[in-house]
Amino acid sequence: MTSTRRFSIIAVLVIISGLVWYFWLGADRSGPEWVTTPVERSDIEDSVTALGTLEPLNYVDVGTQVSGQLKVLHVIEGAQVEEGQLLAEIDPTIYLAKVEATEAQLENLKAQLTDREATQILARLQSERQHNLIKLDATSQEAVEQADASLRSATAQIAALKAQIRQLESQLKEARADLNYTRIHAPMSGTVVDQLANQGQTLNANQTAPIVVQIADLSTMTVRTQVSEADITQLEEGMPVWFTTLGQPDVRREGVLRQILPTPEVVNNVVLFNALFDVPNPDGKLLPQMSAQVFFVRASAENALSVPVSALKPVARQAQDEAGAGKQFRVQVLVNGQPLERIITVGVMTRVSAEVLDGLKEGDEVVISGGNQTADADPARRAPRPRF
Numbered sequence: 001m002t003s004t005r006r007f008s009i010i011a012v013l014v015i016i017s018g019l020v021w022y023f024w025l026g027a028d029r030s031g032p033e034w035v036t037t038p039v040e041r042s043d044i045e046d047s048v049t050a051l052g053t054l055e056p057l058n059y060v061d062v063g064t065q066v067s068g069q070l071k072v073l074h075v076i077e078g079a080q081v082e083e084g085q086l087l088a089e090i091d092p093t094i095y096l097a098k099v100e101a102t103e104a105q106l107e108n109l110k111a112q113l114t115d116r117e118a119t120q121i122l123a124r125l126q127s128e129r130q131h132n133l134i135k136l137d138a139t140s141q142e143a144v145e146q147a148d149a150s151l152r153s154a155t156a157q158i159a160a161l162k163a164q165i166r167q168l169e170s171q172l173k174e175a176r177a178d179l180n181y182t183r184i185h186a187p188m189s190g191t192v193v194d195q196l197a198n199q200g201q202t203l204n205a206n207q208t209a210p211i212v213v214q215i216a217d218l219s220t221m222t223v224r225t226q227v228s229e230a231d232i233t234q235l236e237e238g239m240p241v242w243f244t245t246l247g248q249p250d251v252r253r254e255g256v257l258r259q260i261l262p263t264p265e266v267v268n269n270v271v272l273f274n275a276l277f278d279v280p281n282p283d284g285k286l287l288p289q290m291s292a293q294v295f296f297v298r299a300s301a302e303n304a305l306s307v308p309v310s311a312l313k314p315v316a317r318q319a320q321d322e323a324g325a326g327k328q329f330r331v332q333v334l335v336n337g338q339p340l341e342r343i344i345t346v347g348v349m350t351r352v353s354a355e356v357l358d359g360l361k362e363g364d365e366v367v368i369s370g371g372n373q374t375a376d377a378d379p380a381r382r383a384p385r386p387r388f
Helices: 003-030 093-135 141-181 317-323
Strands: 034-038 040-063 068-073 086-090 183-185 190-195 211-228 240-245 253-260 265-267 270-280 291-308 327-335 338-349 353-358 365-370
Touching (some): 040 190, 086 211
Antiparallel strands (some): 034 365, 040 291, 068 086, 190 211, 240 253, 240 291, 327 338, 327 365
16 A cells, blocks of 8 residues: 555545544534523513403483474584583474464363353352252242252362363373473483484384484493403403503503403304493593403513513422422523523413512523423433444
């Protein structure tokens, strides 16, 4: 073998040895790559989300109790009205005529009553005279009886007329009420949020009361939220809740859950329960039928130590039982480039992060991926890699 060939073989062996050392022994010394995140302070909120719709807390449908043509409409949609303000007028011609006709009938009956009362007075005098004469044997018994009958007849006629007068007085009250109903007044202060009848339209109130306008008090709004049957059991009356709207996604408005309605709605075979809460609306930015993204807060922690949920590993049942109360998890903390296992106690948890109550301090680097997270906590006990 020539010296040149021998030199070439030695060079190849040196190169192979160098590559083995670099890719095996060198990698072994540098250790595995770990992806970590520091333990930081943040606000954590465990909430149930749902979609809701805004509606006024107090509102009223203002209708008409009488039929007729809507002669004048004094307000428009969006107008501010005060309680008692005149909103609309129905043509009063027919109802005014009824009032006048009933008043005339009533006057006629009262005149007849006056006449019958005069007749009664005369009949009473004649009856008394006949009774005095019969004592003197100056008249007949038949004349006495006739006088008594005339008195009773006059009394009965008066009673009948008084009954007719009371009946007509009731009819007059009804006619005057119908006449007053032709002028529609606001039953509450608020905003005209809807107009359902137009000026000149004929309204028929014989079966149902036609709605003319709807008035709402927009100073306080109610959020009607539809919650699925899977989440409704997690809600309790009195729990805090907040929401945002499409128009103001950065504005957080808060309230308290007031009521959970027991009767659900079924939409596309999905059972939804209505949860209601109220919110003040001093700036008037919230309007009826707005959509809301609602968050019912089950638990929350402010400025708390937190770690990603992806860093948490379950604790064995035996260790969990020995730990006592509290939710216990395993995490790996990177110390001097090596992961060390710790048992921590967490509080509020979401799908993303968890509140650390015990076991970690701010700034600790917890492992979320990379390396062998299931290896023994003590690096010295790990089996060494084979070497050439």
